[in-house]
Amino acid sequence: MDRGSDVNQQAVIHIGHFVMSFGGRRVVDDLSFDVFAGDTFGFLGSNGAGKTTTIRALLGIYTPESGVLQVNGRAFVPGQGAGLGYLPEERGLYKKEPVLDTMTYFGRLKGMSARDAQAWASQYLERVGIAALAHNRLDKLSGGEQQKVQLGVTIMNHPSLLILDEPTKGFDPVNRRLLMDIIEEQKAQGATIMMVTHQMDDVERICNRIVLLKDGTACAYGSVEQVQEQFGGTTVRLRHTGAALPQLPGCRTLSDAEGSAEVALAPGTEPADVLAGLMAQGVRVSSFTPGRRSLESIFIEVYGDENGAEMSRGA
Numbered sequence: 122m123d124r125g126s127d128v129n130q131q132a133v134i135h136i137g138h139f140v141m142s143f144g145g146r147r148v149v150d151d152l153s154f155d156v157f158a159g160d161t162f163g164f165l166g167s168n169g170a171g172k173t174t175t176i177r178a179l180l181g182i183y184t185p186e187s188g189v190l191q192v193n194g195r196a197f198v199p200g201q202g203a204g205l206g207y208l209p210e211e212r213g214l215y216k217k218e219p220v221l222d223t224m225t226y227f228g229r230l231k232g233m234s235a236r237d238a239q240a241w242a243s244q245y246l247e248r249v250g251i252a253a254l255a256h257n258r259l260d261k262l263s264g265g266e267q268q269k270v271q272l273g274v275t276i277m278n279h280p281s282l283l284i285l286d287e288p289t290k291g292f293d294p295v296n297r298r299l300l301m302d303i304i305e306e307q308k309a310q311g312a313t314i315m316m317v318t319h320q321m322d323d324v325e326r327i328c329n330r331i332v333l334l335k336d337g338t339a340c341a342y343g344s345v346e347q348v349q350e351q352f353g354g355t356t357v358r359l360r361h362t363g364a365a366l367p368q369l370p371g372c373r374t375l376s377d378a379e380g381s382a383e384v385a386l387a388p389g390t391e392p393a394d395v396l397a398g399l400m401a402q403g404v405r406v407s408s409f410t411p412g413r414r415s416l417e418s419i420f421i422e423v424y425g426d427e428n429g430a431e432m433s434r435g436a
Contacts, residue, residue, distance in 0.1 A: 130157040132191075133282055133313045134179065139188035141174055141337075148174050149337040152188070156330075161314045163324040163345075165416075166334030167424050172317050173210055176284060180207060192282070206280035208272060210287055210317075216260035220246065220270055223259060224277065231278035238277065245273045249299060265292055272300060276307055283307060286317045301327065321417040331416075335423055349413035352422060355386045357395055358415065360408045369398045375418040383418050 134156035141149040149171040156162045166172050177183045179190045181197050190196065192205065215223055221242055228238025246252040249269040251262070259267055272288060288304065289297040297320070305327055308314055318324060324331060324345070331348055333341040341348045356375065365377050371390030375383040384395065392411040399406055 130155075132156065133158050133160075133193060134162075134315060135189065135191040135194075136175065136179065137189040139175065139178065139190060140186045141171070141178060141183065142186055147337060149178075152334070152337065152339055154332045154339060154342050156313060156315050158313055159311070160330050161308050161328045162316065163328035163331035164315055164317045164334075165324065165331055165420070170334040171337035172334060173286060176207075176286060176315075176317070180284075204281045206275040206278070206283045208275040208283075208285045208288055214259050214267065214271060214274070216267075217258055219256050220251070220259055220262070221255040224270065224274055227274045228277050233278060241277050242273065245277065246270075248303070249273070265296060268292070269296075269300070272303070276303070279307075279310065279312075281312055283312050283314045283316075285314065287319070288316065289318065289320060289323065297323075321415065321420060324416055333420070333423065340423055341419070345416070346413065348419065349416070352414055352419045353385050354388070354413070355390075355392070356412060356414045356418075357384045357386065357392050358382070358408075358410045358412065359384070359399075359406055361399070362405045362407070363403075366399070366404065367402050369395060371395075375414070376421070383415055385414065 132155040136155070137153050139149055139152045140147070152171070152175065164172050164175075174183065175190075178185045179192065179197060181199055197205075215226075218226075221239065224242035224245075225235055225238045228241065229235055233241070243252070243255065246255050251266050251269060254262060254266065259270065262270070268288075268291065272285075275285070276283065283304075285304070289300050292300065301323055304314065304316070308327065316324075316328070328345060330344050331341070332339050333348065341351055343351070359382055360380055361382060362380060366374055366382055366384070368374070371387040372395055373385045373387070375385050377383075386392065386395065392409075396406065396409055
């Protein structure tokens with residue numbers, strides 16, 4: 122299992138042989154990985170795989186049973202986290218306070234002046250489409266609106282390290298794209314990002330490296346391309362009309378639903394031959410894109426169809 126191609130890179134986050142148990146049940150088992158400076162790192166796995174437990178131990182919320190967990194070369198001390206922005210899975214805002222006052226307060230805690238914090242918050246609320254709610258109490262906002270405020274609080278002092286636990290959970294496609302654009306802006310400004318998500322298209326869009334957990338153990342780790350190669354090389358993604366795809370020599374159908382399919386190719390099988398074979402059997406193909414395996418299909422292989430469907434829905 123690849124541990125990173127450049128051993129001389131600076132590890133912003135280091136997890137080494139981490140073990141954690143609750144009530145006699147081992148939740149994380151000998152987990153090791155690194156997040157390097159400038160990475161956008163996908164921390165992946167089904168619900169209960171150990172992701173949130175690992176983050177909480179990394180940030181000193183849990184005491185590890187054994188192992189080493191470090192941020193910038195040392196154990197994290199919560200009072201020294203000015204350069205870290207953490208978006209937890211469970212949101213933590215003062216829900217009886219107005220939105221703008223809350224954001225200004227957190228900005229001051231992060232070292233901003235009241236004036237700068239208020240100005241930044243006002244611009245951010247305009248950007249995410251809820252400026253009209255600036256003086257509303259947080260408990261009067263929808264869950265998605267509160268999520269936007271929480272993300273704003275997380276990034277408002279431009280931290281060099283962002284740890285985001287399901288940042289777009291529950292969002293419709295338009296708002297999910299908006300928040301991913303904002304996260305990409307943080308990446309472009311030099312932030313190192315560790316992101317827990319069930320949205321595989323988001324991972325393929327912005328992450329350069331990933332770790333995939335199952336039962337608290339890393340079953341894949343490395344660059345996105347290395348993980349795709351680990352699970353089987355070349356595939357073709359296509360859209361077609363009609364019934365399910367026919368079976369062709371040298372091909373294995375990974376997924377086929379609602380006219381969108383992904384087919385794995387055996388070594389020596391050429392994409393052009395697959396397209397010719399489909400057309401010869403009367404399949405009408407509207408798009409045909411050779412490439413590497415999708416992360417969603419890899420997840421389905423690791424966890425099975427039921428959890429794979431859960432992942433693709435963003436549960």
